[in-house]
Amino acid sequence: MADKKLHVTCSCGQTLAFRPEQAGGRFRCPACKEPLDLTEATGEETAPPAVRSAPGRGVAPKPGSGAVSRGRRPAAGPPAEEEEAPVRSRSGLASRGRGAQAPAPVAEAAEVSPEAARKKKMVLAGGIGGALVLVIVVAGILAFKGPGKPENAGRTSEGTEIWKTLETDFKAAENKDDPASRDTAFKKVLDSIEASRKLHNYGWPDFFKGRALSRMGKYDEAREALVLAIGKLEKTAQNYAKIERGLIASRQSLERLLRTRRFRAGGVSLSPDPVSEETGKAATADLRLADSAKETPFFSVGLLALAQAEADRIDGRPSEALRKFETAISGRAQAGYAQAASGGLYYETDKWEYGSKAMDAAIEADHGSGFARLSAAWGLRRRALLDMANAEAPAWLDRAVDFADKAASEGHPAAFAAAACLRLDRATLRIEKGEDAKAILDEADTKATEALGKDASDPSAQEIQAVVAFRRAEIDERAGKDPRPGLDRAIASLDRLAGDPKDIPAIMNRARALLKRARAESSRGADSRSFYDRAARDFDAVRGNDGPGGGTIEPILGSATARVEKAIEDSKKGTDTNAIFQKVIDEMSSLIRSRPNLIAALEARGLAQWALSEALTRQGKDGSEVLSKALDDLFDLFSKQPSLRVGGILVDAWLAKGEANIKAGIDPRQAFENASNNVDACLKLSPGNLDLQMRRGKALTHSAEYSLKMKLDPSAQLTTAVNDFTAILAAQADNPEARFERGRALLMLSRAEYSKGQDARINVTNAITDLEALVAKDPKNARGFYTCGDAILFMGWVDFGRGNDALDTLARAVGKMDAATKLDDKNGEFWNGLGNALFVTIQASRKAAKVYGPALDQAEAAYRKALALEHWQAQINLGMIFAYQLKFDEAEQAWTEASAKCPDKKDEIARNRGWLREFRERLKDPWRGS
Numbered sequence: 001m002a003d004k005k006l007h008v009t010c011s012c013g014q015t016l017a018f019r020p021e022q023a024g025g026r027f028r029c030p031a032c033k034e035p036l037d038l039t040e041a042t043g044e045e046t047a048p049p050a051v052r053s054a055p056g057r058g059v060a061p062k063p064g065s066g067a068v069s070r071g072r073r074p075a076a077g078p079p080a081e082e083e084e085a086p087v088r089s090r091s092g093l094a095s096r097g098r099g100a101q102a103p104a105p106v107a108e109a110a111e112v113s114p115e116a117a118r119k120k121k122m123v124l125a126g127g128i129g130g131a132l133v134l135v136i137v138v139a140g141i142l143a144f145k146g147p148g149k150p151e152n153a154g155r156t157s158e159g160t161e162i163w164k165t166l167e168t169d170f171k172a173a174e175n176k177d178d179p180a181s182r183d184t185a186f187k188k189v190l191d192s193i194e195a196s197r198k199l200h201n202y203g204w205p206d207f208f209k210g211r212a213l214s215r216m217g218k219y220d221e222a223r224e225a226l227v228l229a230i231g232k233l234e235k236t237a238q239n240y241a242k243i244e245r246g247l248i249a250s251r252q253s254l255e256r257l258l259r260t261r262r263f264r265a266g267g268v269s270l271s272p273d274p275v276s277e278e279t280g281k282a283a284t285a286d287l288r289l290a291d292s293a294k295e296t297p298f299f300s301v302g303l304l305a306l307a308q309a310e311a312d313r314i315d316g317r318p319s320e321a322l323r324k325f326e327t328a329i330s331g332r333a334q335a336g337y338a339q340a341a342s343g344g345l346y347y348e349t350d351k352w353e354y355g356s357k358a359m360d361a362a363i364e365a366d367h368g369s370g371f372a373r374l375s376a377a378w379g380l381r382r383r384a385l386l387d388m389a390n391a392e393a394p395a396w397l398d399r400a401v402d403f404a405d406k407a408a409s410e411g412h413p414a415a416f417a418a419a420a421c422l423r424l425d426r427a428t429l430r431i432e433k434g435e436d437a438k439a440i441l442d443e444a445d446t447k448a449t450e451a452l453g454k455d456a457s458d459p460s461a462q463e464i465q466a467v468v469a470f471r472r473a474e475i476d477e478r479a480g481k482d483p484r485p486g487l488d489r490a491i492a493s494l495d496r497l498a499g500d501p502k503d504i505p506a507i508m509n510r511a512r513a514l515l516k517r518a519r520a521e522s523s524r525g526a527d528s529r530s531f532y533d534r535a536a537r538d539f540d541a542v543r544g545n546d547g548p549g550g551g552t553i554e555p556i557l558g559s560a561t562a563r564v565e566k567a568i569e570d571s572k573k574g575t576d577t578n579a580i581f582q583k584v585i586d587e588m589s590s591l592i593r594s595r596p597n598l599i600a601a602l603e604a605r606g607l608a609q610w611a612l613s614e615a616l617t618r619q620g621k622d623g624s625e626v627l628s629k630a631l632d633d634l635f636d637l638f639s640k641q642p643s644l645r646v647g648g649i650l651v652d653a654w655l656a657k658g659e660a661n662i663k664a665g666i667d668p669r670q671a672f673e674n675a676s677n678n679v680d681a682c683l684k685l686s687p688g689n690l691d692l693q694m695r696r697g698k699a700l701t702h703s704a705e706y707s708l709k710m711k712l713d714p715s716a717q718l719t720t721a722v723n724d725f726t727a728i729l730a731a732q733a734d735n736p737e738a739r740f741e742r743g744r745a746l747l748m749l750s751r752a753e754y755s756k757g758q759d760a761r762i763n764v765t766n767a768i769t770d771l772e773a774l775v776a777k778d779p780k781n782a783r784g785f786y787t788c789g790d791a792i793l794f795m796g797w798v799d800f801g802r803g804n805d806a807l808d809t810l811a812r813a814v815g816k817m818d819a820a821t822k823l824d825d826k827n828g829e830f831w832n833g834l835g836n837a838l839f840v841t842i843q844a845s846r847k848a849a850k851v852y853g854p855a856l857d858q859a860e861a862a863y864r865k866a867l868a869l870e871h872w873q874a875q876i877n878l879g880m881i882f883a884y885q886l887k888f889d890e891a892e893q894a895w896t897e898a899s900a901k902c903p904d905k906k907d908e909i910a911r912n913r914g915w916l917r918e919f920r921e922r923l924k925d926p927w928r929g930s
Helices: 114-124 130-144 157-174 179-196 204-215 219-232 235-260 274-291 301-314 318-330 335-348 352-365 370-386 393-409 415-432 438-454 459-478 484-498 504-523 529-542 553-572 578-594 601-618 624-640 644-663 669-685 690-709 715-731 736-755 761-777 782-801 807-823 828-847 853-868 874-884 888-901 903-924
Strands: 006-009 015-018 026-028 035-037 106-108
Touching (some): 157 179, 179 204, 204 219, 235 301, 235 459, 301 318, 301 335, 318 335, 335 352, 335 370, 352 370, 370 415, 393 415, 484 504, 504 529, 529 553, 553 578, 578 601, 624 644, 644 669, 644 690, 736 782, 782 807, 807 828, 874 903
Antiparallel strands (some): 026 035
16 A cells, blocks of 8 residues: 655654645654754655755755755755665665665654645645655755755765865965966866865855965956855855955955055155055955854864954054964964065064064965065065165165065066066165166166066056166266256156056156256256256145055155255246245144154255255345254254265255355354264265265365465365265266366365475376366366366466476466356456466566566456456455556555455455565665665
8 A cells, every 4th residue: 555654854864754734834853852844845655765865866955945944944065975865665675875874763753733734735736746846855954954064074985085185185285385386286176176066066166166266366267266156155155255255355455566556666655556455445345254254164263364354454453453464374374475464564564573574484384475475575675765774775675686586487477577676776775875786777677678578568667667767867967977868768758657647656756857857957057947846746746645644755855845946046046035945944844843753854944944044145144043943954854864865965054054154254164074074974874975975075175275264284184085086086987076176176285285385296287187187078167167277377386486487387377267267257256367377477477587568457457357246356466466567556555445355365465565565665776685
């Protein structure tokens, strides 16, 4: 007789029998006491087998499909293959499949609801056979009771084999040292994952596929797999897939920064990258799911901590992020990446030692991945550029270059531009130290070209080539060449990048190039205002956008500096720019009050104060008080934050103070000595820096000039100055400024020797050699002609004093002085020099009993020209000309006027008057004294 009852196996193994009319009721298993819900169970079957549905054989249930569910529906995890349940035959013997258990006894459950009989007809509609219905029912029970959760995976021999293989392959892949082997191993993982699909396809294969692809760096493919997984998984499981998706996005955000921000040229300011920021912010919703997620065998506490750390990093909470990164690292959750990310945070907060240790650990834990190496390279770069005076900075950059080169050899897309950028930084450091950087600039250019070969639109590589042109222009300038062509090339290249108003690094570098271009134009007496204006606009555009939160000091200083330097040029041309200087002073003062720690603002204020003092002096006003404030600001800043830029401005300010003291009749030597001492301090930051040696040489020669006037011996100062200029010329043989300054210093040294009764001819001969070479190279150098004429005149005077024939030498001196006046006939000093050369020629001609009458008239005309240009010292020798012309009253009158105009020359005027009295006496008695 056919058995009309329904047989259902509980998860505990007990087989239960139900009468057809009991379908739709709720029952409790008599063995395990777990509830059974038969609200939608229907159908009749004759002696139905108790079947456990095996993966790949049964049908996955869908909501409302009529499957019998035990209690609430659990999460559909990745199911492993279940053991086959025994099938009871009509004879009552059990036919067992692989791994079968002994059959459980059949127990008839008590009826709960007599109404349930009516419900069985609902699922029989459509002609579905009772046997098929029971297969679906049993399959549904097994599918929903939870065998597919990761913690249940592998309970059958087939499942165990596949899932253990996957786990083993995954760990083996992560431990591979080189990228090629690692990718091969992960491909094996992907094969294992695909094999698992015959066990189930509820989303878990796609989940683990996404995880494997992400470890291979195939982020887009990984995201696609995770999206598929999210569409198939139950809600709780979806969250884990979303957290993985968030981790991919956050890593992509950091990877992008390596290309778009961290290896942009020209400094360490972290300019924003909108795409990277948006990618990171979009990931936080996924990452924050980790806050409420629980640890599972396939999702550890460490991995959850990594997600939380990334969310905190993106949200700008570095302390919280670092703490959670430590948890991730201790849990071995992507430890290499976690170490690199935490190292980056340490570097951004200037915790160098922690950062260095984290990066070393990242490289080892991540087996030297390109990301870990480039993150370490960026940290070393940041450290070096923030402390370029550190003796270890070159070694830091060299190590960073090695990391980038290794990452490039492994094909990391950001590594090629990074390798170029780091070489550019190394070249910049050498330039700052006055070293030869041409070869390494060429290397940087070549590496940038390689990067563009990989990606023609790479903004870092394009910018690096522009900045290479900028640095080459700086080298040209220091060698005495015109830097403007190179600067123009750099600006043109940066114009293309800066067309994007969000490309902050390009705009910043263009501002720097424009400021340098303006200075180059100004130094040649050309109109530099348009360049200063463009530089100020670029700095203003960058201001507030050049780092996380904005507000770094360079754009603020750059804008203020451009405005001040433009105003300085206008002031020299007679424009009243005092208001501009005062505005910058007030702006910087306000900035310092609101942000006391931003002491770098002292630079712009000090520069503006110095410029204002110069302007006031030109206007005939007292600028000494403002200059003293400038020196206080610059000295304070240099003491706390020594830098070449500030040190250079401070040196120039001390030189200005010395010059002001000379004009005021105050001893300037202390100011010049301070300038020299500041150069010494700067040379500690940049040993061998030729620009600094130039400034020290100038300071010493200025001081020596005053010492000579005071009849003091400046030989030691001048010897140091000559050595400085000689060092410059050894490196830059064509440097005209060094050539001029050495000739001038040698001339003063020869005068010091002459005053001590020593042989001055060697040094004055060397001085003449330098100065004649200068004017031969630059025939429009009026100051060079004048100084050369002065040196030849001194040589003639020495020969004349020794009783030698000096007329030819003096004729050369007259020629040089005449050339100077022709080049600049508005310079009273030049006309006075011509008069002096003619006057000594008169004396030598007179002693040699040669005609000198025409020279008297020429000398008088030269001195009168000098006086018309307010060069009052000409009055003294004009008196001597009058005496030679026997115009004694006019000579006395000239000296009286000279006493009023040149009070420091009273001793010389007194000697002239004494000579004139004696001269007049000899005219009365020619035999007197014979």
